Amino acid sequence: MSTSHHVVVIGGGFAGLETVHRLAGADTRITIVDRRNHHLFQPLLYQVATASLATSEIAWPIRHLFRRRRDVTTLLAEVSGVDAARREVALSTGETLHYDTLVVATGATHAYFGHDDWEPHAPGLKTLEDATTVRRRILVAFERAEAETDPARRAALLTFVVIGAGPTGVELAGTIAELARATLPGDFRRIDTRSSRVVLVEAGPRILPSFDATLAAYAHRELQRIGVEVRTGVPVTACGPEGVVIGEEGLPAATVIWAAGVRASPAGAWLDAPMDRAGRVRVEADLTLPARPEIFVIGDTASVTDQDGRPVPGIAPAAKQQGRHVAATIRRRLAGDAAPRPFAYSHAGSLATIGKRVAIIDFGRVKLKGWLAWWLWGLAHIYFLIGVRNRLSVALSWLWIHVRDQRSARLITQRDVRQADPGRTGRSEPAPSVSAPG
């Protein structure tokens, strides 16, 4: 056991991984703990949910990513508590880790804004299991529609509601519409999958609020062009086994997907730290806990503002920048410079795809839309995937979708058909377990 500075990182998402990467060669030994064995490329999770990519194309074993880093130990475990006074992290395995520096990067999970009872009816999209659950529900809905003779029930089975029109909601709705209109039609005999309704509901005044209004309006039109009904300025007021109520209008729908909000993981409770309304830990400008300079909280777990006082968005580049800042701070401290320096967020841009042909990119001054933006989006995402093999595999999957409209991962798994089948009168499936990384 080395006597060097021990950094414990909780969470193998973008923030935690970047912290570890940027500490390469420093005089530290690192233990990274996650309750999952894999890092997940969340920006493409909606593509697993829509049968476009396989689970293994966007997830990698964390310990494999650090196989060449002898200074890094990876542990699969849940954190059961943090004792900040003793500088100890207690793990579900019974082990206790003593740290010199603690980095908490445990991410976020879905938030239902006081409607937790909606969760079984409108699963969100944060983990691989969430994605295969949504995939199963979408595919089973088409299967059940093929077997259904009652026209009203068949219509409900062919209605897909996505709640929340941020990038994930927009990308999900667009891909489901293309699945129904381009990929599936030839496969069914009794139903016309092109008659499916895909409804994107947004309580706010417009879709993609984090984008420039002109780009968002373009995305709105493109969504409509590929067959998505966009409903803005009206909230979902009820959500149950039969469908949703949008404002005061009931919409029978067998498949409802939640893309409307997230809540930070319970790290704030472990740390007994001040939190904002979404459960995010309020950190100092240098990303440390107040009066606990040895504890950093970063990524979706932290409430961070940029230089202009605006909240830093919960996206991968922001998480990575925070990880980089933490690693730099640790290195400076080890070199004897303990003066805190504030984290400065630099927004590179916002990206979203609408179906398989167009995308929008908001770089701030430069704005791109259409097929060129789609190719840039695709190349950027392939570039950020880890490993040559995954880049080839994802490129191959996208090529097949683009050219042949064939999606390679149309598998209904996890349960047998009796359980997977939500039943004739409603969904009897148990609520998917909420799981925050970390």
Added chain:
Amino acid sequence: MSTSHHVVVIGGGFAGLETVHRLAGADTRITIVDRRNHHLFQPLLYQVATASLATSEIAWPIRHLFRRRRDVTTLLAEVSGVDAARREVALSTGETLHYDTLVVATGATHAYFGHDDWEPHAPGLKTLEDATTVRRRILVAFERAEAETDPARRAALLTFVVIGAGPTGVELAGTIAELARATLPGDFRRIDTRSSRVVLVEAGPRILPSFDATLAAYAHRELQRIGVEVRTGVPVTACGPEGVVIGEEGLPAATVIWAAGVRASPAGAWLDAPMDRAGRVRVEADLTLPARPEIFVIGDTASVTDQDGRPVPGIAPAAKQQGRHVAATIRRRLAGDAAPRPFAYSHAGSLATIGKRVAIIDFGRVKLKGWLAWWLWGLAHIYFLIGVRNRLSVALSWLWIHVRDQRSARLITQRDVRQADPGRTGRSEPAPSVSAPG
């Protein structure tokens, strides 16, 4: 609705699929029913269980395979019963199908020879969910060993027992040994995965009884060379949460996999037909039920013998030949020739791989072993996969394993870590549900 001859095929395995393929252009309309939405390439299922391939690389939606066949309707449903007098199949969806010809090809599931209580401790390998369950257990065992401090418990976590030394057992044991010795060592810090024990247990006098004795002896030596302990001539007499008893010797092991036997699906009970000891339906020489010429039972569901009175093996080529025979019989009958013709089995050969470098092929007179056999095995399996995209993808996965020892699908999914973790004293995981295709 056409008035042509209606063929109902239950089961989308090799036998059922081949029947449908060979009826292309015949004056029939076909309904194929399966409780899964996908056809599974079972010969490579052990590669999913050992993280070598992703689930979507060896499974295809059945309805997509027949998208260009307007005469074929695919239904995702369970069969709840067959009324042979009325020629009706009742489905779980409430629908009743009337048939002119019924083809039952519902496959087989694991058999524990009177020890059904072993199933939770020694899962078998028949479905995609079985494979991801086994994959999770193997990967979780290494993770728990990394966190374990007690040497005896650590040793049990690093002991993998495969029961049954047919091709599946041999291939599983060889691949687990390579996983432990070549893929994983660099990823762990506290354990040396190369110290893992992989024990292949066979009650019979030698491994691979369906192969020539010289080839089996070669496979035996090769297994030992890559680190598998082969125990023949001794049965497993107990199997529980702590491990197995081989003969009278207790072997503590966290991971036990069942590859020792199968039992036919419950189709015999639906049909009220005579069955053999393994639950297979005894069919006439032309593969029909006695006194029910309009009902065929084929594949692993049927007890069929070859011209010499030997049982036809439960392998993909045999299932396909039976499907072809059924399609030819239906065509002849539609042409007015109702005379029964016996099914004649032609054994092309037996193949098995031992790890990632050598294989054995028993063509009868010609026998091959070593790296050339491995390449032939690989090419044959890539050829039999469906679709160019899957062939490319599997070739890519194998290339990475062969050259870089990297396995792309090392994902622990399905449950959260608390549930995935079998606990400190034993496996608390519920029994995986037994599921027969069809």
